[in-house]
Amino acid sequence: MPRKSAKVPGGGSGRSAGDVILAPKAQYFLTSSSPQDGSSDWRTRDCSIHQIVDLGLHARNRVFRGSDVGKLRQRLIGEKLLSSHARGKRMLFKFSGGVWLGIHLGMTGKIRVESADYRPGKHDHLVLLQRERALVFTDSRQFGQVRFYHGSDEPDWWKSGAPEIISREFDRKFVDQFLDRHLKAPIKAALLIQNGFPGIGNWMADEILWRAKVLPSKRTTKLSARECTAIFRVTKFVVRRSLETLGKDFSDPPRNWLIHQKWKRDGVCPIHRTPLRHATVAGRTTAWCPRCQR
């Protein structure tokens, strides 16, 4: 449905660029496949410094749905962080003693490092306290999730059907086979399926389709070979470039990307300045350029 909400406080300028950019930053924080960057402070040479000395949490909150918070506390305190991994919108933290902690960011989830004397704020659901630092998971809407597992092997919920998009394993063959399994779906819906395109969310799907010049509502069965090639290449490009900007230090993606326009009421195509069209595709608000994308 076209958004024709006429009311914008402040009289029609409708600018919200700051927030428009903030959202994907949060999103992308964990899609970085190089969490080592953020973890290097966290994992120093001194062994005792890795140790979890305490944790703060509100056990009743939705982000803990399905996990045994008592066990989490019991098992985690005293263990040391060994490694961390990112996969799409999820992260996995491995601790000594066969303890695994998973975090899914959902829509508004963020993770950051604070000092050891950090006082949790309203939506800080989990604070892992080390001697010198605290890892904080905050999520206002609580669509994210904290998971816990105890065992020698990786937890089942960490498994994924898809390789990382920037890896060599994510190749034409994989994408073609995946699209073949979703012939009737609009290409945008296919792009949003995490088992095919891990980490791709609403704004990146639109960014990819705009750059590949493909209409979001086009069924995958109708895609030409050229369009499939474009989607494959552009997906790699958008993800890689996003990791270099948003994923690295929360800085903005390039100025000429669609993301800067898509949530504006009067957004235009960065190439032609053609007014963008909006509709719901695959249940999500979708923006596209009627001139570039057919």
Add this chain to the structure above:
DNA sequence: GTAAATGTTCGGGC
């Protein structure tokens, strides 16, 4: 006060 927002799951209807 209202609608929409970065995501995913679940249930109902076809």
Add this chain to the structure above:
DNA sequence: AGCCCGAACATTTA
């Protein structure tokens, strides 16, 4: 069985 759609989740923002 499989697919599509809408609702639900909880909160903030415009």
